[in-house]
Structures are given as C-alpha cells and as structure tokens.
Amino acid sequence: MTTATTVEPQETTYTFSPETLDAVLAPDEAPRRPSWLSASITFGWRALLKIKHVPEQLFDVTAFPIMMTLMFTYLFGGALAGSTTEYLQYLLPGIMVMSVIMITMYTGVAVNTDITKGVFDRFRTLPIWRPATMVGYLLGDAFRYTVASIVILGVGLVLGFRPDGGVVGVTAGIGVLVAFSFAFSWIWTMFGLLLRSEKSVMGVSMMVLFPLTFLSNVFVDPSTMPGWLQAFVEVNPISHLVGAVRALMDGGWDTSEMTWVIVSGVLITVVFGSLTMRLYNRR
Amino acid sequence: MSALAIETRGLVKVFGKTRAVDGIDLSVPAGTVYGVLGPNGAGKTTAVRMLATLLRPDGGDARVFGHDVLREPDEVRRKVSLTGQYASVDEDLTGVENLVLLARLLGYDKRAARRRAERLLGAFGLTEAAGRQVKNYSGGMRRRIDIAASILNTPKLLFLDEPTTGLDPRSRSQVWDIVRAVVSHGTTVLLTTQYLDEADRLASRIAVIDAGKVIAEGTPGELKASVGAGAVHVRLRDPGQRTEAEWVLSRTLGGQVVLEADPVSLTARIEANGGGDADRRTAERAAAALTALAEAGITVDDFSLGQPSLDEVFLALTDRTVDASSGRTLDEEKSA
Numbered sequence: 001m002t003t004a005t006t007v008e009p010q011e012t013t014y015t016f017s018p019e020t021l022d023a024v025l026a027p028d029e030a031p032r033r034p035s036w037l038s039a040s041i042t043f044g045w046r047a048l049l050k051i052k053h054v055p056e057q058l059f060d061v062t063a064f065p066i067m068m069t070l071m072f073t074y075l076f077g078g079a080l081a082g083s084t085t086e087y088l089q090y091l092l093p094g095i096m097v098m099s100v101i102m103i104t105m106y107t108g109v110a111v112n113t114d115i116t117k118g119v120f121d122r123f124r125t126l127p128i129w130r131p132a133t134m135v136g137y138l139l140g141d142a143f144r145y146t147v148a149s150i151v152i153l154g155v156g157l158v159l160g161f162r163p164d165g166g167v168v169g170v171t172a173g174i175g176v177l178v179a180f181s182f183a184f185s186w187i188w189t190m191f192g193l194l195l196r197s198e199k200s201v202m203g204v205s206m207m208v209l210f211p212l213t214f215l216s217n218v219f220v221d222p223s224t225m226p227g228w229l230q231a232f233v234e235v236n237p238i239s240h241l242v243g244a245v246r247a248l249m250d251g252g253w254d255t256s257e258m259t260w261v262i263v264s265g266v267l268i269t270v271v272f273g274s275l276t277m278r279l280y281n282r283r
Numbered sequence: 284m285s286a287l288a289i290e291t292r293g294l295v296k297v298f299g300k301t302r303a304v305d306g307i308d309l310s311v312p313a314g315t316v317y318g319v320l321g322p323n324g325a326g327k328t329t330a331v332r333m334l335a336t337l338l339r340p341d342g343g344d345a346r347v348f349g350h351d352v353l354r355e356p357d358e359v360r361r362k363v364s365l366t367g368q369y370a371s372v373d374e375d376l377t378g379v380e381n382l383v384l385l386a387r388l389l390g391y392d393k394r395a396a397r398r399r400a401e402r403l404l405g406a407f408g409l410t411e412a413a414g415r416q417v418k419n420y421s422g423g424m425r426r427r428i429d430i431a432a433s434i435l436n437t438p439k440l441l442f443l444d445e446p447t448t449g450l451d452p453r454s455r456s457q458v459w460d461i462v463r464a465v466v467s468h469g470t471t472v473l474l475t476t477q478y479l480d481e482a483d484r485l486a487s488r489i490a491v492i493d494a495g496k497v498i499a500e501g502t503p504g505e506l507k508a509s510v511g512a513g514a515v516h517v518r519l520r521d522p523g524q525r526t527e528a529e530w531v532l533s534r535t536l537g538g539q540v541v542l543e544a545d546p547v548s549l550t551a552r553i554e555a556n557g558g559g560d561a562d563r564r565t566a567e568r569a570a571a572a573l574t575a576l577a578e579a580g581i582t583v584d585d586f587s588l589g590q591p592s593l594d595e596v597f598l599a600l601t602d603r604t605v606d607a608s609s610g611r612t613l614d615e616e617k618s619a
Contacts, residue, residue, distance in 0.1 A: 014408030014427075016460040018467075024406045025437055025468045031390030033361075042387045044371065049384075055373050122432065125335050126388050127360040221461060233377035282339065 036129035043136020048143060061148035062107055065099040065149045069155045071257050076219060085160040085197035092156040092163075093173060093246040099152060100145045100181050101213055101238060105205035107185040111192030112201045124280070131277055134189050138182050145181045165251035173248040176261065180241050185264035186272035193279040212238050237264035288313040288348060288440050288471035289334060295342030296329050303329040305495030306343065311473060311488075313348070313439075316466055318486030319475040320597065326495040327475040328368060331442050334473070335365045347440060364438035366429050368445045374418040378409050378428050381417060382435065389436045403431040407461075423454030430461055440471045447481060459485060478523050479597055493601050506596050514538075514589045515551050515569045520582040522546040535572040547584070552595070 034042070046282035051057060072095055077084030111134070114120050123133045153161075153170065163170050188205065195201050215232055216239040222230050233239050246253035289311035296304040304326045311317040321327050332338040334345055336356040344351060350358040365371060372381045381402035391399055404413045407427040412420060417428060426446060433441055443462065447455040460483055466472055476482050482489050483503050491499040491506070499506055507513075515536070519528055525542065526587055532539045538552030551572065553565050569588050576583055 014423075014457070016408075016457050018460065018464045020406040021464045022468070025434065025465065029394075030436070031395070034388060034390045039388055041386060041388065045387075046384055048374070049380055050373075050375050053377075084567045117374070118367040118369040119373045121332075121335075121337055121365060121367050122371040122385070123388075124337055125363060125365050126385075127357050127359050128388055132388075 006189050011155065027093050033127055036132060039128040039132035040135040040139065043132055044134075044139030047140020051140065051143070058144070058147065061103055061144045062151050064103070065096075065148045065152045066155050068099050068102075069095050069159075073159060080220060088156060088159055088161045089163075090246075091219065092152070092161045093249045094216075094242045096149055096152045096156075096174075097177055097238065097242045097245055098213045098216075098218050100148050100177055101184065101241075102209055103148055104141070104185045105188055105202070106144075107137055107210060108188030108192035108195075108201045108205060109198050110137060110141075111189050112195065112198050115193060130281065131273070134186075134273075134276055134280065137150055137189065138185050141185055142178050142182050145178045146174065149177060155185070163249040165249045169248050169251045173245040176248065176258075177241065180261055180265050183269045184239075186269055186276055189276040190272045190279060193276060208213065212236060217242050237261070237268075240264065251268055286313045286348070287346075288315075289317070289346070289473065291330075291334070291343060291345040293343030294330065294333060294340055294345050296326075296333060296338060297341045298329075301302065302495050304333065304340075307490075307492070307495070307497055309490060309497070311471065313471050314466070315487045316462065316472045316474055316485045318471065318482035318489040320477070320482045320489055321475075321492035322477060322601070325492045327492055328444055329495075331365070331444050331473065331475060331611050332490070335363055335442055336360055337365075362439040363442060364433040364436070364440070364445060365442045366433045366444065366562050368448065370417065370425050370429050372417050372432050374424075375416060377414050377416055378404060378420070379413040381428065382432060386435050391428060399435060403435065404428075407431045416457050418587060422450055423457065426450060426458055427461075430458070430465075434465060434470070437468065438470060439472065441465060441580055443472060443474045445475055445477065447476070447478065455481075491597060491600055499596075500598050509596075513553055513565055514595075515553065515572060515584055516587045516589060517549055517551070517573075517576070518585040519547045519549075520543075524581045525549060527579060528576060531581065532572055533580050535575045537566060550589075559611055573591055 069092070073084050073088055073091060076091070077087035081087035081090065120133075153174070165173065187208070188201075191201055192205055195204065215229065216236050217233060218238070222233045222239070225233065239258065240257045243257035244254055244261045247257060288312055289309055291307055291309045294304055294307040294309075295302065300541065307326070307330055309317075309319075309330075319327050319330065319609050329338065333340045334347060334352060336352050336359050339353065344353070346352070347359045350362075352359050373384070376384065379400050382403055384397045386396035386399045387393070395547065402415075404410050407430070409424060409428060409431070412424060417425060420428065430443075430446070433443075446462070447458050450458065459481070462472055462474070472485075474482070474485060484611075486503065488500070488502055489506060490497050499509060501509070515532070517532070519525060529540045529542065532549065532551040536551050536553050540549055540551045542549050553568055566588065569586075573583065573586060
C-alpha cells in the first residue's frame, strides 16, 4: 500500500452476494411512521451533523457577530453615549438581535442549495409529517442562533457589558430572541424554495434585512428620528423584539413589547410557514 | 390477473411550452421489472417524478397500487422508494449517518435504525466506508449506498432512475445483480435507462419513450419482432465484389446495408414486411438473399443471421416517429 490510504481501497473487494442481500431484505417488523415531533427532531439532528462535518458554517455565527459588536460599539459609543461602556449597556441587546436576525438568512441559502440535490427528492417521497424537513433546518439554525448569541454576550462581557437582569434575565432574553428568529426564518425557507439561485436568495435577504434591522431602535432612541421614520420603526417587529430583549436583560419585563413579539412571531409563522409548505408540496 | 403496481392514463406534464410528458399510458404488473427506455430528455425522469409524488401531473391520472398520486400522495409514499439520477443521499454525511437518518424517518427507533443501517452497509460492502462522507465515495459506492437507502424499508415499488449512468462495467453488473435480488423479494422495480442492453437484461416489459410519448411497448422479444426480424452478416472472399453484393442484398432484403470496417464484410437489415411467422420468414428471406448472391457469382465465405439488438430497435422506432404517420401506426399497435 502506498501512503494514499484514503483512496477507496475496498472498492475492488466488494463482490455481490445475493445471500447477504436476501438476509437484509427479509422484511422484519415494519416500523410505524414517526410522529411529527420525532421526524422534525431527526431533521434537526441532520442539521447538526452537517455542522459537525462542515464546521466552517459556524464562521457566520461567530466572526460576523464579533465584528458587528466591536464595530458599532467603538464607532458610535463615544459620539452617542459619551463612552463606549455606557453605550454598550444600551447597544448590546440590540446588536445581538441584529446579528442573529441577519444570520437567519442563511436558512434560505441552505434550503436553496439543498433543493437542487437528490436527497431532497428522497425526503419529499417519505411518508412523514410534511413540514418536518423545514422544521429540521430551523432547529439546526436555532442552535446556530444560540451560538451567535452566546458569542456576542461573551464579547459584550469582556468589553464591559453588565446587564442588570443577571443570568436569568440574559438567558430569558436569548430565549426570546432565538424563539422569534425560529419563527422569522420561515420567511427564508419560503424564499429558499421560491428563488432560483443562492445569489438571488442572498440579494433578497439583504433587501429585507438591512432596512428591517437598521430602521429600528437597535442603535439609537427613535425619538430623534423624523416622524415618518418613527412611524416605520414603531411597527417594525425588530424594534419590538429589541425592546423586549432589552427589558429582559435589564431585569425588567415589557408586556406590550412581548405581546408584539409573540403576535408578530405567530403571524410570520402562519403566513410564511404555509407559503413555504405550499411551495414545498408544489415543487 | 395480477395486480398492477402502476397504472397511468394520458399522463401529461407541461413545462412552459414543452410537453415533457405528453399522454403516457403505462400498466406495470406488480412484482416485475418494467423498463422505461428513452434518450435524454424523452420525459422518463419527469414521468417517474410524477409517479413518486414529486411533481403534479397537468393531465391524466396515475395510480400506484390503486392509490391516486394526487389524491392520496401519502398512501403512495408509503409504498414507493426513489433512487434518483443523482445521488439521493446527503453527500455531507457519512454512509452510516445517511442510513440511520432515513431509518429514523421511516420510524425505526434509535437502536433498530442503527442495526438496520449496519446490516445494509454490510450487505452492500460498505462497512469500511461507513464512517466516511458520501462525497468521498466512488461512483459505484455512491450508487450502492443510494440503493441501500432506497430499500431500508423494503418498498413495494422502487423507482430506479438511470441507476447505472456513468458507472463502470463492473459496478453496472453489481447494480443489475442487486436489482434482480430486490425483485426476487417481491418488490416491483420501475427502471429508466438509456441503455438498451440494460432494459433487455433486466426488464420483463419495456416502454420506449420519445418526446414525451410511448412509441412502443412490449416484451423485449416483441419489440425486436416489431422492428424487423434481424440482420444478415456476410463475409465475402473478394473485397472487389462488395459493391455488387451490397446492391444485391439491398434489392433482395429491402433493408439498409452497412459496409463494415472489415473490407470483405457487410451487414444487411431484413425489413419486416409483416405477417406470419416472423422468424421463419426471416430465415427464408435470408436464404433467398444468399441464393441471389450465388446467382450473381459472388463468393460468400461465411454468413450469420442475427437478432436485431435493442439499439437497432430503438433507432428504428425513433426514426419512425419523425414520420408522423408511421409513428401513429405504432401507437395503434400498442393500444390494440
């Protein structure tokens, strides 16, 4: 043997034997079809396996949020709040929301690259709960969102972020953020199935995400904005998400913001979830 | 009467202006290999995708074991399994992960899924490669893991869409052996292929598809008989007499005469002109042609009578569809 041992040496050793195949074809107990939950979790497991095999995809959820946090803390800190540490207390929950919401677009990219592959056909011919495939992507992504949130929190703590909400408040804040992002990602599963190429998915994502994240209360208090812009910021679900997360991390609770978050999350899931499934079944 | 695994009537799929599948009628008996033969773009894959509930038909209807693909897709999905033209497994995952994933989705619990995966990997000679990502597999290995994934649950109907395209001869014959073993267990196989020898070897019935239509249907033997009984292969003593021999053969047999690379050889197709015992007529006409050669003073060293290959069948059939009127004749033959 040479040094190139990774080249399939066993390929030539396979000889077909009908007997061994007979044994595996012998039908044992036919299993019952899995529950919707079990199927979804299995697809979530697939997403995690993909992260294990292609760990580069975690780059998006680590390097990008670190960059965002550092950039905006030092860019705006001095001018907006007098000091970076002070600004960070206001900015961090916002920048966390912004980064994670930005990352959600990779869901669309992942769906879009997968649908062209044969394995997608196999999933679609399985007698399982139909949305399970899509929910699986979102479960894997929820893991990525959690990683990103923790990374940002870590950077924040190093830079001097001291949330009044403590461990409970911060954990609750991240929980709300991840839950909302899960709902929000249905927008991207839809675009992932609808659009023809990865590039167009990225393009559309940017068109939606930039206004949605920047025209919000992430960076500054909206009271300084012109009226028409304030009106948009007011109805932007991202603003309410930031408000709710900020309140939780500050050790408080904002019922009106939370209501907004829950209502918009459910609405997005219902509308874009059903559009996604329509496209999924129609393809 | 045995049950039908697949029954379609007037199945149509339109993409834009192209009628990819243009009114296909199929009746596939359960427990057999049914070959769907056609060139690239004939509509084979589109037809399979409709039957596997991946595409909605635009017209006609299709039933799989009596279940309508549009109205009862879930019932259909319980019975079928698909091995697509491209690997229908996740290339980023390892072999064992792929099989465990699918086994779990079919309802096996964790331990049973693992056991099932390992047994299948063993039977397909992939135990050593089990822990490697599928993208690092060779073409033959990829096909095997693909088929293994398709028979995790021993489906009643297995779609194999061009299972040997791009494989080396050794891997092809392995796939053929696997198909035979699967069928012997009672699974019906719908096999699409561009290779005529593959359909000939595996399928008990064949539908020839071109431009979205079935242009011929029958057993391999019937298809051969419908085109022409065969060909006479002649070897002359004197290469100088070949031109004359060509003329004599084309006059007596009425078919196309091909000059071989060997300067003393030629092959003449025997045109079918219908009726009676096809094989006997062929032999008689071949004998008449040899007599005509002898009468013309041409010395024949050797001759043989060959069955037409499916290649010839296919070329003859697709040529005919160019001529619309005779294409229709074939369709009528089929429905008669």
